Amino acid sequence: MAALGGVAVGVILVLLTWLLVLMTKDDPAPKAADTPPSAPAVAAQAPAASAPAPVPTRTVVVPKPPVKTTTAPALGDVRSLPAGLFCRDLDARGYSYVAAIDYWRMHGQPNQMDADRNGIPCETVYPRSDVAAYWNGRVISGAVYWTAGLFCRDLAARGASYAEAVRYWWYYGMPDRMDADKNGIPCETVYSSVAVNSFWYP
Structure with missing residues (x-):
């Protein structure tokens, strides 16, 4: 009986030793989850540092003004x-x-x-x-150099011919002050009838 007990104790000791050896033995192919990542793996996982993206340039088109x-x-x-x-x-x-x-x-x-x-x-x-x-x-000659607002008598006093008086009248928009009866013939009471008729009825 004592011999049988010694065998049992020996078997238990062998099993414990064998279990201890298995636990301390290096694994030839460690699992990926158990091992720390290598340097390339870390580089692959970390976001790569790159140069800042270029800012796109815009071409501004200025439209031509309409004619x-x-x-x-x-x-x-x-x-x-x-x-x-x-x-x-x-x-x-x-x-x-x-x-x-x-x-x-x-x-x-x-x-x-x-x-x-x-x-x-x-x-x-x-x-x-x-x-x-x-x-x-x-066209800018003679009577038209005179300022606006003159009367036929003013032009005659300045030595303007009847043709120049008519040109003045036309140039300043045919004012009524130079054609009181509004018949389209200015200065007919200031200049002689000969000068007026020779101009309008040559």
């Missing part, structure tokens, strides 16, 4: 218009001053387009700058 026109677009070639039109008709249709001159010459330089008969048509309808540019300043 402004002062008159309506012209309706066709001025040569296709019928005879008998006035300067105001051409301007209302959008024709330039140069086109008005072409029309005036094409139809024999009618007096209805040059009432003061100074050879410069449409000078009271189109802008003064356009008229002066076309005639190289010829």
